[in-house]
Amino acid sequence: MMGPVVCGVDFSDNANRALRWANFMAQRLGQPLVILHAVEPLLANAARLEYGANALETTLQPELDAFVAAAIGDARRGRTEIAIGEPASLLNGTALAAGAALIVVGTQGLGHARRLWFGSSTTRLLREAATPVLAVRRGAAARSETGLRIVEIVVGTDFGTAARAALDAADELGRLFDVPTTGLHAVPNLAAPDGWSALVAQVVEHARRKARIQLEASVPAAWTNDVRSGDPAQVLVDAASGRDALIVVGLGGASAGQHPGTTAYRVLRDADAPLLAVPPR
Numbered sequence: 001m002m003g004p005v006v007c008g009v010d011f012s013d014n015a016n017r018a019l020r021w022a023n024f025m026a027q028r029l030g031q032p033l034v035i036l037h038a039v040e041p042l043l044a045n046a047a048r049l050e051y052g053a054n055a056l057e058t059t060l061q062p063e064l065d066a067f068v069a070a071a072i073g074d075a076r077r078g079r080t081e082i083a084i085g086e087p088a089s090l091l092n093g094t095a096l097a098a099g100a101a102l103i104v105v106g107t108q109g110l111g112h113a114r115r116l117w118f119g120s121s122t123t124r125l126l127r128e129a130a131t132p133v134l135a136v137r138r139g140a141a142a143r144s145e146t147g148l149r150i151v152e153i154v155v156g157t158d159f160g161t162a163a164r165a166a167l168d169a170a171d172e173l174g175r176l177f178d179v180p181t182t183g184l185h186a187v188p189n190l191a192a193p194d195g196w197s198a199l200v201a202q203v204v205e206h207a208r209r210k211a212r213i214q215l216e217a218s219v220p221a222a223w224t225n226d227v228r229s230g231d232p233a234q235v236l237v238d239a240a241s242g243r244d245a246l247i248v249v250g251l252g253g254a255s256a257g258q259h260p261g262t263t264a265y266r267v268l269r270d271a272d273a274p275l276l277a278v279p280p281r
Contacts, residue, residue, distance in 0.1 A: 001101040001172060004032040008091050011037075011067055014106030018136045019071040019136075021274060022104035023078070024148045025134065028176065032099055033078030037064055038087040042223050056082050070273060088124040095131040102276075104134045107268055126251060126264050128147070132169060132278045133251075135268050154240045154273075155179040155248040156232060156263070159214050162252030166278040170248040171220055173276075183219040184226045185211045186235040204229055233266035240273040250281045 007022035009015035019035065026033040039047075039056065047055040060082055069075040083090045095103050107122055125133055155170035157163040167183065174181035187207045192200045208227050215225045228235045240247050249264050264277040 001029055001097040001132075001169070001176075002031065003101040003104045005029065005033045005037060005104060006034045006091060006095045006098060006100045007104040008036050008038065008087055009067065010087075011063070012106065014136075016067075016071045016106075018104050018106030019068065021136045021148060022102075023072040023246065025104065026078070029101060034094065034098060034100070035064070035068055035078045035080045036091060037080070038080050038090045039082060039084050041084055044084045053103060057242050074255065086121070088121040088128065091125060092128055092130065095129075098217060100131050102134050103129065104117070104136065107135050107137050121139075122264060122268070123264050125276055129251065129277070129279050132276055134274060134276050135264075135266060136274045137271065141142075150177050150246045151244045152179050152180060153177070153246045154184055154236065156184050156186070156236045157215070157218060157250075158185065158232065159211075159218065160250070160252070162250035162280045164250070165281050166248050166250035166276075167219060169276065169278045171223075173246065173248070174223075180224060181220075181222075182224040182226050182239065183215050184236060184239055185215050186232040187211055187227065187229045188231065189229055233263045234270070236263075236267050237271045240271060242272070245273045246276060247273050248276045248278065251277050 005022050006027040007019050009019055023033055037060070039060070044056065047059065051059050061080070064074040064080050064082065068078060068080060081094065091103050091105070094100070103125070105122060105125065122135065153170050153174050155166055157167060170181055187204055190200045190204060208229065211227045212225065215227060219225065226239065236247055236249065247267060249267060251264060264275060267275050
């Protein structure tokens with residue numbers, strides 16, 4: 001993975017965690033760190049009226065420098081940028097212009113809808129990203145506050161084209177971090193009358209055997225292969241639960257009617273591990 005690591009921050013605790021992960025990944029990748037704060041146009045205009053034409057530079061930049069220093073120890077560690085506009089679009093544009101390796105964002109559940117980072121912006125980011133997105137929930141840092149680490153990688157695959165980029169990214173990161181990688185496929189549970197239970201078990205077991213063969217043919221020989229039954233997002237959450245794992249998924253899916261980012265969004269909602277969502281090439 002070559003190119004800068006771009007991190008979106010909004011001065012929240014979630015952004016603090018995301019920034020620490022972004023710094024961690026930039027150091028491990030040996031790449032520059034770019035830190036972006038997006039300001040809503042209405043707020044930017046109000047600030048200029050209240051504090052002067054250079055309000056963003058004179059009032060917001062010192063705040064951003066202090067936030068960066070508090071999160072990663074040195075405000076000079078990354079290049080900071082303040083831009084006016086919608087966060088997802090600005091992050092995508094910055095990443096594309098810089099040829100970034102990763103976009104890193106923090107996430108936060110808001111109310112019963114459990115909407116993520118900046119409301120709907122994470123959903124939009126997952127839907128439109130041309131750059132892999134590392135999304136960090138609150139629980140992703142809970143076990144490693146004194147030192148971030150990745151001890152294993154779990155990558156989900158449905159054997160579709162979107163999964164290929166995720167498998168490649170997981171392989172590259174597994175070798176970079178020198179950690180074990182598990183390729184995981186979920187065979188969906190089937191709903192059927194009780195009288196068909198034996199038939200359902202037969203069909204599911206056949207699907208699991210077929211999936212094991214496909215998985216062995218799809219991933220490097222050194223990987224661990226795991227085929228489970230259940231909802232794909234929940235299977236990924238369970239496989240990484242309680243460990244310093246990185247979950248990797250493709251943005252998109254082979255299932256009919258699945259929207260890009262559906263599985264990634266649901267994993268983000270429930271997982272206690274960071275998630276790397278990789279767009280198809």
